[in-house]
Amino acid sequence: MQLHDFYLSGNCYKVRLFLGLIAQPAELVNVDLPRGAQKRPEFLALNPRGQVPVLVDDGQPLVDSQAILVYLARRYADTHWHPQDAFSQGQIAGWLSLTANEIHNGVARARVGLKFGRPVDLEDAQARGRQVLELVNAHLANRSWLVGEQPTIADVAVYPYLAMAEEGGLELAPYPHLNSWIARIRALPGYVDLPRF
Template identity: 40%
Template sequence: MTTPIKLYRTPKSGHCHRVELMLAFLGLPYETVDLDMANGAHKAPEFLKISPFGLVPAIDDGGYTLADSNAILVYLVQTYAKGSHWLPQAPKDAAEVQRWLTVAADNVYSGPCAARLVTVFNAPLDHAAAVRKAHDLFRVMDAHLAGRDWLATEEITIADVAGYSFIAHAPEGGVDLAPYGNIRGWLSRIERQPGFVGMATSPIPELV
């Protein structure tokens, strides 16, 4: 591979970060293209050819374009690390990975992601409801991670990558991670992986 993959992103987006994290873990050359979303760059005709719904992240891999963070994770592993622990092929393991990808797209999105959208991006969402959903999710996840290192299998997979960004940054949305020791241990294990890159941080709000 000689041409870097282009990653269209906004730096504080957890969805964008999960793709950048996967690129880094796989050791793939990439370059980031930061979109001025406040001024509508994500709705420009040129970008809509890459991401028809006007959403980030999106990638351009040698002319092949794809949007949706979880879809991009699957594409990257199937293209550049097929058969690896990142996306197992055994039916039960593959099903477990898919289950946690769904959690990332649903429970994580409506919980810690939504809470952070309010505090970091001033999104018009119900912050209290998002915080409640985050804690509901974290109680289940913390119990699930008792006695195990990773969400889906005995090795790290794209399920862990998909869940990491918004959960690691949940405090920026006013969601305290202190009660969830197993989750915090899981986050630390991800951060110790070779190639790990962090996401841009925002101030942690003082909520009453």
């Protein structure tokens, strides 16, 4: 198994984190994004979108961090990471969607603007980011995990960019339930540290 990876990417990190949590070894293959390696023909053969991460398992490439989490959970992890009942699966799908939309367009975009110097509407990204932080904090007021009684891939998908929100200029101090959840994730066996600049 290979993970085509860029260390500072939150989407790559969530896959590395999950691999750690389920004790699944994988060879990390660095994709030099600053030098455009993701647009070279050999990478585009794996992912025509030109994006990381890409997981290659049994010779088959799989793209998109959320899809990779689902695959790893179904193939290699204990069932609590992706429960098979329809309601839990629907809830998890909702959190994966939030990650790809609201979190991407808010907290993640603010981080990209401040840390990578990319042109973004920082005020809009931070406003969206605060809405997500408030939503997740409220959701966690009376529960330990996003779905059910144990951690799932929903927690793994949502965690990275929220835990790195301060890199996008968003304070975490006002969100006590969110901070408690972050601490619970960091205490899980196999936890992998966040990427640092």
